[in-house]
Amino acid sequence: MIESVNVLVVDFLEWLAAGPKPYAEVMEVWRTSCPRLTVWEDAVDRGLVARRLRSDGQAEVALTASGLALVDARAVSRLELID
Numbered sequence: 001m002i003e004s005v006n007v008l009v010v011d012f013l014e015w016l017a018a019g020p021k022p023y024a025e026v027m028e029v030w031r032t033s034c035p036r037l038t039v040w041e042d043a044v045d046r047g048l049v050a051r052r053l054r055s056d057g058q059a060e061v062a063l064t065a066s067g068l069a070l071v072d073a074r075a076v077s078r079l080e081l082i083d
Contacts, residue, residue, distance in 0.1 A: 005046070008039045010074060013048055016063050017071045023051055023059035043067070 012030055015021075030040050043049045048067035054060055063071065 005048075005070065006039070006042055009042050009046075009048070010070070012039050012043055013063060013067050013071050014074070016049060016061065016067070020052075020060040020062035023061055026061045 015029075016026075026040070032039070044051075046066070047064055048070060049061055050064050051059055051061050
């Protein structure tokens with residue numbers, strides 16, 4: 001599955017792996033109007049990230065279980081390259 005995911009999408013997922021980020025920050029950093037760079041849309045369409053509301057009503061973006069699994073698989077494959 002890793003091979004079928006755009007490298008920029010993987011970078012986005014790894015950036016989110018540290019923890020949920022405010023939706024506004026995600027849009028500021030990762031949204032683009034270029035039709036060839038659809039990082040945000042690709043991650044959402046593949047079910048790798050989700051937007052959710054915090055208890056204070058603010059929106060945030062976090063990895064889904066699928067997104068976390070992909071980041072974990074990528075980390076394992078990197079370790080295998082080192083061995």
